[in-house]
Amino acid sequence: MANNKLLVDERQTDLGNFMVGRLLPFRKKRQVGPFTFIDHMGPAKLGNGKYIDVDQHPHIGLSTLTYLYEGEIEHRDSIGSNQIIRPGDVGFMTSGKGVTHTERTPQYRRNGEEFTAHGYQIWVALPKNMEEINPHFNYYPSTEIPTWQTDTLTFRLVAGNAFGKSAPLQGYSPLFMVDIFAKKATTLKLKGQIKGDVALVIVKGTITNEEQKVTAGQMLISKTNDECEICLDANTQLLLFGGEPLPQEHFLLWNFVSHSKDRLKLAKEDWINKKFPKVEGDKTYIPFPKL
Incomplete structure (x- = not known):
């Protein structure tokens, strides 16, 4: 692997009924553009009494995607939103000065039948001047x-601007997030298509970068923003994301993000x-953890 790339493996966390793989942040890279946290949920078999039930918990200073x-x-959430998010949909909650929310398997799926849960929850840090806006x-x-689509690739532009x-x-600062699927082996050319920090998460399949294989559950981050070509194997799916870094360093404390450590406290x-x-x-109430 060339030294201008960072390769990250998911770190597994047990979240009750299924495992979550954490990709961001990690020691050598705290953010990619404004993206500050990525959890990979599943894929996991649910049903027969096993469901997603993330009780009431808070956020400040970020948007959850x-x-x-x-x-x-x-x-x-605490502003009255009640929305079922299905495959391909995008839910985007902006916490601003403070919000509380829950995430659960809908009641109509709690019928004993088995089903698969698989997706990503992503945090996008807010710019300093927007950290205290009203939640929505x-x-x-x-x-x-x-x-x-092209002959070999299918693109879904989840957020921001790309290609x-x-x-x-659009979010609150320049960013992009693209879901890309390769029907057959192909080369993805990124030069001139995106701006800012660049990273990609392999959802399934394999990519090759400078003769290094990167597989499902791994994240590849460009340290020099010059990632130009990526070779995707057939039936590979990835999330390409990044954007312009925020001017101020941002800090995390549990579910909170801010440029100010005092605000986190x-x-x-x-x-x-x-x-x-x-x-x-x-x-319900999730207590503040012992960190």
């Missing part, structure tokens, strides 16, 4: 996601003292 390949997640939720059904196209979801105290807004009708 939920993107699924299989299964459904019901998103509910945006939903983009799969039918609104720009999709196009001369624009997604309905205040959010921690507010959650412990139960000062955050609540999801209507939900009495």
